[in-house]
Amino acid sequence: MLIGGYFNRVPVVIYYALATEKTKILPGLFNEVGELTQVRTYEDGTIDVLISALNIKGQKTIWVKNYDPDGELLSNQALEPEDNKNLIFARSIKLITNCN
Numbered sequence: 001m002l003i004g005g006y007f008n009r010v011p012v013v014i015y016y017a018l019a020t021e022k023t024k025i026l027p028g029l030f031n032e033v034g035e036l037t038q039v040r041t042y043e044d045g046t047i048d049v050l051i052s053a054l055n056i057k058g059q060k061t062i063w064v065k066n067y068d069p070d071g072e073l074l075s076n077q078a079l080e081p082e083d084n085k086n087l088i089f090a091r092s093i094k095l096i097t098n099c100n
Helices: none
Strands: 004-008 008-018 020-027 035-041 047-054 058-065 073-079
Touching: 004 047, 008 047, 035 058
Parallel strands: none
Antiparallel strands: 004 008, 008 020, 035 047, 047 058, 058 073
16 A cells, blocks of 8 residues: 655655555655655556656756565656756656567
């Protein structure tokens, strides 16, 4: 189970494992002020969380945080907008790649 919200304008997602009855805050979210844009789960149990916030250059951008089925952070990627541009909205999808 996932519960998303804010603590002092900082996005927070709480992960609750029904099987183990354990609760934790997803890592990597409790650091920056931003807007919780999307929380999405996939059939393989992974979770994507998208955060909209200002980057170090003062541009609005999107951070894509991916978690495994146990709520451990797998990747944290910032989408970099072009100079004098901002990213204000995004949605995640899982691409299926065929590796032969």
